[in-house]
Amino acid sequence: MTIKKIQNGNEVTLALEGWLDTQAAPELLAELEKTEDGINSMVFDFSGLEYIASTGVRAVVFAYKKMNGALTVKGASPRILNIFKTTGIDKTVHFE
Amino acid sequence: MKKKIRASILTRIALLFLIAMIIASSITYFFVYDYMIDQEIQQGDRFAGAAAHSVSEMIESYGLENIMEELNTDEDTRDEMHSIFRFLCRSTNLRYLYLYTINEDGYRQYIICAANTDEDDQRMQREYAFGTTRTTPLYRAEINVLNRIKDEDYELIDNEYGWVCMHIVPMLDENGNIVAMIGADCGMERINADAMNDMWQVLLSGAAIIAVTCVIALLLIRHSVTRPIVALSQRMRRFAADRKETGTPDKRLILYEDEVTDIEEIFGTMTKDISRYVSDIEALTEERIYNQTQLDVARKIQDGIVPRECSVTGDRFEINGCMRAAREVGGDFYDLIRPDDRRVCAVIGDSSGKGVSAALFMTTVKASIRENIMAGRGLADTLNRVNRELCASNPENMFATVSALMLDTETGIVTIANAGHEKPLILSREPFYPDVMSGVALGLFENSQIDEQKIVLRDGDGIFLYTDGVTEAIDTGRNPYGDERLREMVRAEYSEDSRSYDTLALIRDTLASVDAFAEGGEQFDDITCLALVYKGSADAWRTLPPELGSFGTVKELTISALGENDRAIDIVLACEEIFTNIVNYSGADEIRFAGRCIGDTWLAAFADNGTAFDPVTAEREMPQFEELDRGGMGIMLARMKSSDMVYSRIDGYNILTMVFEAEMPEK
Structure with a gap:
């Protein structure tokens, strides 16, 4: 999995590509941990994401809490979107 | 028993009477004879005495000295006296009459001797002529008279002159000296004949009276005892032969009731009773034979419905079942059904009651289950339908406990449904009774619900089903065989070489073990058992190191x-989440994985030796977003x-099999 980080003022966009599996999740969590102060909005770009495991979903929730809800997920494939729907996260997190 | 000589009672009584008569007559004869003889002697003596006294008086009328003188000297006087003597002899029927003296030497010296008959008289004339002296000793009577012991005396004498009663009367002179003696002999032959004649008259008349009495007694006995007894014995014989005796005795005149009439009455009642009992027993026996025949046929039919031993084997499984009824037919049953090539269904059950009713009910239950399974229905669905069918028409409130399992031979997944039956036993290295949901027995409540659950078997694992005939068999101390003993017995059957069980050996050894436990006691319940072993699909299991990176494989x-x-x-x-x-x-320090296609279906299986955890039942609720x-x-x-996820915990391993159908159903 690769993570592209684009910072734009107080908003940061993380573009994930490949498989966000159990092994890759800690990498994402580490990236989220080191988010600089002052960032108060986050966008996940999942258009290149092929796979997400439950640990990945947990990372998204973690990010949501960290941004105090200022999180947008965009470009998720129907399959990945389905997982978020299944877990009920789509009701809280904003998907585009 | 040795055959005895046959003689009728009447004959024997008659014989006894006869013998008694003979003995009585003989005794009478001996006693009466002596008495009669005595009487006759006395009579003879009286005759003789009378004659002797006549002679004595006659002589005295002549004057004793004169006549003695004349007799000694004058032959004519002697002839005349002899004539008188003979006349007296004849008129008094004496045999001899004689006059004699005892001389100085003590010998008899005869003066006149006369006899009754001519022959005797001539002999007397020759041998006892006047003056003849006889030196033969004197008789007791003569001595008694001579010695004045008795005035006159008699004695019975039997010598060459005959058998006579001699009476001696002395002739005394004025001085009372004995001058001569008169002997009068009365012939005893005649006296005896008379005595005998009298005696015979007595005896015969007595005998005649006794005989008549006896005959009357015999007739009475014959009428009231022997004839009825003979008739009774004939009736008894007829009764013994064909039991057709009506119990009515022969017609006869009955004046008194007695023991025989009692016997007749009792026999009459008895024959009626026995006839009734016999006909009852015959009817019962006939019914019993009929029932036994029916039962034999029923048993043959049941052998067809539930074979005593049955085996079904496939590439991936092996099942052996057996049933042994306690009676001709039983309520236990088992069935091995193949609804399709992939699945095999094993059913075991026990209907309430015993014998024919249980067998009949069992047949319905078994047929119903088979019909539903063959129609492609699931186990729980099947059992629930059968339950409703049974409840709809169950006048006797019969019920059946059933345990059914369906093995998917491709996946090793076993569906189990239990309706109040004994827990199945998982056949693994360490056999165990899994927690199986148990519904209510079939036929009891229309709205009861039976659920099914799934377990997954490893290659070589199996399931053992049985009825309570196994676990509730009792030994002589009335201890039950029990679940734990069964588990231990089964465990000993595990083969380390094949890592599995021989199902045929298992069911046979189970029966043998129960028999040995019961120690030859009568089997009181049907015994049925069924062993299934999943041979597996030769899955290529891969061992994964217990770290996240292994999931790449x-x-x-x-x-x-x-x-x-x-x-x-x-x-x-799905696999990653599990892994x-x-x-x-x-x-876990050992994790293994196998994945393969079954047609369009993907099968993924994990096995690990970690802490027991059943992901199928765990975490049923999605957590709140915040968590x-x-x-x-x-x-x-x-x-x-x-599509499906089945978990088993066997031999310390978590076994999880996940099924992924080509088309995912909506969840």
Whole structure:
């Protein structure tokens, strides 16, 4: 999995590509941990994401809490979107 | 018993009478004879005495001295006296009459001797002529008279002159000296003949009276005893032969009731009773034979419905079942059904009651179950339908406990449904009774619900089903065989070489073990058991190091088999969630994985020796959003992405098999 980080003022966009599996999740969590102060909005770009495991979903929730809800997920494939729907996260997190 | 001589009672009584008569007559004869003889002697003596006294008086009338003088000297006087003597002899019927003296030497010296008959008289004339002296000793009577012991005396004498009663009368002179003696002999032959004649008259008349009495007694006995007894014995014989005796005695005149009439009456009642009992017993026997025949036929039919031993084997399984009824027919049953090539269904059951009713009910239950299974219905569905069918028409309130299992021979997944039956026993290295949901026995409540559950078997594992005839068999001390003994017995059958069980040996050894336990006691309940072993599908199990990085193997295997598509990725997701869970939480140091296609279906199986954890029942509720970052949704995801997920804990291993159909049903 690769993570592209684009910072734009107080908003940061993380573009994930490949498989966000159990092994890759800690990498994402580490990236989220080191988010600089002052960032108060986050966008996940999942258009290149092929796979997400439950640990990945947990990372998204973690990010949501960290941004105090200022999180947008965009470009998720129907399959990945389905997982978020299944877990009920789509009701809280904003998907585009 | 030795055959005895046959003689009728009447004959024997008559014989006894005869013998008694003879003995009585003989005794009478001896006693009466002596008495009669005595009487006759006395009579003879009286005759003789009378004659002697006549002679004595006659002589005295002549003057004793004169006549003695004349007799000694004058032959004419002697002839005249002899004539008188003969006349007296004849008129008094004496045999001899004689006059004699005893001389100085003590010998008899005869003066006149006369006899009754001419022959005797001539002999007397020759041998006892006047003056003849006889030196023969004097008789007792003569001595008695001579010695004046008695005035006159008599004596019975038997010598060459005959058998006579001699009477001696002395002739005395004025001085009382004995001058001569008169002897009068009365012939005893005649006296005896008379005596005999008299005696015979007495005896014969007595005998005649006794005989008549006897005959009357015999007639009476014959009428009231022997004839009725003979008739009774004939009736008894007839009764013994054909039991057709009516019990009515022969017609006869009955004046008094007695023992015989009692016997007749009792016999009459008895024959009627016995006849009734016999006809009852005959009817019962006939019925029993009929019933036995029916039961034999029923048994043959049941042998067809529930074979005593039955075996079904396939490439991936082996089942052996057996049933041994306690009576001709029983309520236990088992059935091996193949609804299709892939699945095999094993059913075991025990209907309430025993014997024919149980067998009849069992047949319905078994047929119904088979029909539903063959129609493609699931186990729980089948049992619930059968339950409703039974409840709809069950006048005797019969019920049946049933345990059914369906083995998917491709996956090793076993569906189990239990309606109040004994717990199944899992056949593994360490056999155990799994927690199986048990519904109510079939036929009891229309709205009862039976559920099914699934377990997964490893290669070589199996399931053992049995009826209470096994676990509730009792020994002589009335201890039950029990679940634990069964488990121990089964455990000893495990083969380390094949890592499995020989199902045929298992069921046979189970019966033998129960028999040995009961120690030859009568089997009181049907015994049925059924052993199933899953031989497996030769899955290629891979061992994965217990670390997250090992999951790549699973992913590659799945993608390479199914291609990189949405379905394959969903399968990988489900597998990853499970694998992650094992690695992170179970503490397993051995994890194995097998994945393969069965037609369009993908099968993924994990086995680990970690802490027991059943992902099928765990985490049924999705956590709240706020807690999602702490996990708790992985197992849910895995469950959602798989069509079916079956878990077993066997021999310290968590066994999880996930099925992924080509078309995922909506969840």
